[in-house]
Amino acid sequence: MLTKVHTGLDPVPGVWWKPAHKAEKVWVGIAFAWCLVLFAMMPLWHWKGGQNPSGIRTRVDPQQFYRRTTEFARQYQVGTDRGMPIVQPPAGSDVYLTALTYQWYPILQLVQGQTYRLHISALDFNHGFSLYPLNVNFQIVPGYDYALEVTPTAAGDFRIICNEFCGIGHHTMVGRVIVVDGSGRPVADTPRARIIPGGAP
Numbered sequence: 314m315l316t317k318v319h320t321g322l323d324p325v326p327g328v329w330w331k332p333a334h335k336a337e338k339v340w341v342g343i344a345f346a347w348c349l350v351l352f353a354m355m356p357l358w359h360w361k362g363g364q365n366p367s368g369i370r371t372r373v374d375p376q377q378f379y380r381r382t383t384e385f386a387r388q389y390q391v392g393t394d395r396g397m398p399i400v401q402p403p404a405g406s407d408v409y410l411t412a413l414t415y416q417w418y419p420i421l422q423l424v425q426g427q428t429y430r431l432h433i434s435a436l437d438f439n440h441g442f443s444l445y446p447l448n449v450n451f452q453i454v455p456g457y458d459y460a461l462e463v464t465p466t467a468a469g470d471f472r473i474i475c476n477e478f479c480g481i482g483h484h485t486m487v488g489r490v491i492v493v494d495g496s497g498r499p500v501a502d503t504p505r506a507r508i509i510p511g512g513a514p
């Protein structure tokens with residue numbers, strides 16, 4: 314003998330469908346208004362929030378991107394640091410940086426206050442671009458060119474740390490970005506800010 318089971322098809326006996334209390338309407342109104350605020354915050358935060366810049370993302374062939382980077386490095390090389398070319402491109406130009414196990418190629422030398430279009434991509438695996446000691450973080454994915462408008466605001470000798478585990482040498486994957494001031498004076502490579510051996514052959 315089946316007993317009568319209450320299902321969602323039958324209205325529940327009770328009082329809950331009576332007109333909402335005024336306080337409930339007020340709370341629903343507040344919640345709805347807050348939803349609209351949060352909705353508006355999404356585009357607002359994108360432009361005004363000082364968040365990660367929005368870039369142009371295009372598909373690229375990893376090998377071709379790497380070839381483009383080496384060509385770029387040959388074109389504007391101004392020096393070498395432990396075998397890694399130091400490259401100073403003209404202001405306003407396209408700058409290429411490739412992440413590969415386990416290095417950031419090449420070393421970029423930029424001028425403070427000048428704007429560049431920085432193209433970053435990876436040759437082999439996912440890498441993480443973390444510009445130390447600044448709070449700049451990007452996921453670098455092979456096959457995608459993440460182009461960013463970059464204007465260095467401070468001179469210095471910065472390190473790029475890979476913050477995405479990419480293999481046995483992940484912890485040695487350290488790159489270098491040098492920002493010279495407007496006079497073009499080189500920034501001293503302080504002992505504290507050295508590339509660790511093996512990081513950038």
Ligand code: CUA
Binds near residue numbers: 439
């Ligand atoms: Cu590249 Cu970790």
